[in-house]
Amino acid sequence: MGKRIAAVLTDLFEDVEYTDPAEAFQNAGHEVITIEKEAGNQVTGKRGEATVKIEKGIDDVKAADFDALFIPGGFSPDQLRADERFVKFAKAFIESDKPIFAICHGPQLLIQTEQLKGRTVTGFTSIRPDLANAGATVKDEEVVVDKNIVTSRTPDDLPAFDREALQLLK
Numbered sequence: 001m002g003k004r005i006a007a008v009l010t011d012l013f014e015d016v017e018y019t020d021p022a023e024a025f026q027n028a029g030h031e032v033i034t035i036e037k038e039a040g041n042q043v044t045g046k047r048g049e050a051t052v053k054i055e056k057g058i059d060d061v062k063a064a065d066f067d068a069l070f071i072p073g074g075f076s077p078d079q080l081r082a083d084e085r086f087v088k089f090a091k092a093f094i095e096s097d098k099p100i101f102a103i104c105h106g107p108q109l110l111i112q113t114e115q116l117k118g119r120t121v122t123g124f125t126s127i128r129p130d131l132a133n134a135g136a137t138v139k140d141e142e143v144v145v146d147k148n149i150v151t152s153r154t155p156d157d158l159p160a161f162d163r164e165a166l167q168l169l170k
Helices: 015-027 076-080 084-095 107-112 125-133 155-169
Strands: 004-008 031-036 042-044 051-053 068-071 100-103 144-146 149-152
Touching: 004 015, 004 084, 015 031, 015 068, 015 100, 015 155, 068 084, 068 107, 068 155, 076 107, 084 100, 084 107, 100 107, 100 155, 107 125, 149 155
Parallel strands: 004 031, 004 068, 068 100, 100 149
Antiparallel strands: 042 051, 144 149
């Protein structure tokens, strides 16, 4: 049975950090549901290579409706973390130990939940001090798995990120 994955993103996400894992999840039989401020919105990646139609508005979803959370990088996570609704949504996944997949700048949304203390993660080089300040143990590795949280640094890490995320969905 395929899992339902909530993908939170807005404009200026890192194109391939959404398209590559989303395709890997769908090819493995999982459903990826895109979530932003409002259903029906179109969001565009920062490279202009990917345009994504938003299926659900943040006010219309709750973590209980999904099996996992997926946070692509780019400038999208920094915008989303300024919106308390997305922070609460992400926090609910952490609190219920559901799988969370965050790549590059994706962990910025997790920082805002104040739930990273004692967790081991990675992220893009410029956010690593922020992750450490949030109480996380930070590694410089292509993929870091800490129980239910999978994190990676850059698009170069996508093969390892996809592999470990799919492993967690089994």
